[in-house]
Amino acid sequence: xxxxxxxxxxxxxxxxxxxxxxxxxxxxxxxxxxxxxxxxxxxxxxxxxxxxxxxxxxxxxxxxxxxxxxxxxxxxxxxxxxxxxxxxxxxxxxxxxxxxxxxxxxxxxxxxxxxxxxxxxxxxxxxxxxxxxxxxxxxxxxxxxxxxxxxxxxxxxxxxxxxxxxxxxxxxxxxxxxxxxxxxxxxxxxxxxxxxxxxxxxxxxxxxxxxxxxxx
Numbered sequence: 001x002x003x004x005x006x007x008x009x010x011x012x013x014x015x016x017x018x019x020x021x022x023x024x025x026x027x028x029x030x031x032x033x034x035x036x037x038x039x040x041x042x043x044x045x046x047x048x049x050x051x052x053x054x055x056x057x058x059x060x061x062x063x064x065x066x067x068x069x070x071x072x073x074x075x076x077x078x079x080x081x082x083x084x085x086x087x088x089x090x091x092x093x094x095x096x097x098x099x100x101x102x103x104x105x106x107x108x109x110x111x112x113x114x115x116x117x118x119x120x121x122x123x124x125x126x127x128x129x130x131x132x133x134x135x136x137x138x139x140x141x142x143x144x145x146x147x148x149x150x151x152x153x154x155x156x157x158x159x160x161x162x163x164x165x166x167x168x169x170x171x172x173x174x175x176x177x178x179x180x181x182x183x184x185x186x187x188x189x190x191x192x193x194x195x196x197x198x199x200x201x202x203x204x205x206x207x208x209x210x211x212x213x214x215x216x
Contacts, residue, residue, distance in 0.1 A: 001034060003214050006064035006080075007041040008055060010071025010091070012120035012128055014043035019070060019088065022202050023210075030207055035216055040064065043126050044076075048137040051076060052144075059083075066213055071195065075138070078145035078158070084213050087160040088206065089195045092145075092182075093173040095138035102135035149182040159209060160188040166195040 007020040020041040027037045040062050044051040055076050059067075066084050069077025074090035105111045114130035128134075148154040160179055168174040174195065179188055191201040 001216075002036050002038065003066070003216075004038045004040060004062055004064045005210065006055075006058060006062060006067045007039055008067065008069045008073035008077045009041065009043070009126070010073045010089075011046070011094070012118065012126055013070065013073065014120070014126050015041055015124035017041060017070070017125075019197060019202060019206075020068075022199055023207070026203060027207060027210070030211060031216065037210070037214070043124055046126055046128050047134045048075075048141040052079070052141060055080070066210065068210075074160075075141050075145050079141065079148055081148055081154075081156065084157040085159070086206070086209055086213060087158070088197050089163060089166060089168070089174055090160050090179065091168065091173050092142065092178050093171070093175055095142040097171070097173055098135045098138045101130060102132050105130055105132050105135055146182055150184060151182045157213070158183045158187050159213070161197065161201070161205060161209075162188060162190050163193045163195055163197065164190050165193060168195050 009017045020039050024039045031037060040058065042058060044054045059080055064083060066086060067077045067080050068086045069090065070088045071091045072094045074087045075095065077085055077087065101114060111130045115128065118128055120126060120128060146152060148156065162174065162176050166174050176188065189205065191197065191205055193201050197206065
């Protein structure tokens with residue numbers, strides 16, 4: 001039996017992001033010999049509509065059994081219909097913050113300043129361009145994601161992990177309360193870590209949830 005996971009990285013992530021790399025390396029240790037899991041992780045554009053179209057193509061191409069969304073990647077992952085969803089630090093509040101940056105980006109020099117503050121690591125990573133074109137549209141992507149939620153009639157399965165010490169929770173970029181509003185009180189779990197899920201919780205919590213969701 002072969003299962004496929006489509007992993008959608010967060011802002012500035014990419015094909016060599018840490019969590020999917022660990023999943024690729026360690027998932028097999030927890031699976032029966034008769035089962036394999038293929039983790040698909042690709043770099044997509046930061047511009048939301050461009051990213052959405054490419055991710056839609058990947059869903060059609062790879063026919064995944066599970067979609068996992070990390071941080072801002074959760075916005076795209078939650079909008080995928082017809083699959084079970086697992087989210088790591090879903091950042092439902094990020095589009096509002098990007099809308100503010102979009103308005104500020106028309107001020108000379110601001111886009112360059114944003115690029116100095118937020119820049120991806122070296123490697124196969126998403127290019128971040130903080131101009132109005134790339135920042136605008138994220139609220140539309142958020143709306144598309146929430147329309148697929150149980151609160152709005154969506155029938156897919158959803159489960160999220162939140163770090164107790166996630167500093168983005170203070171600003172509302174990550175909000176457990178907002179998650180509960182749309183996805184329910186029984187659809188999440190806290191781990192004793194940060195926004196960037198540590199390896200011990202990937203092993204002890206994320207991998208078992210993947211195996212459970214896959215019905216193995």
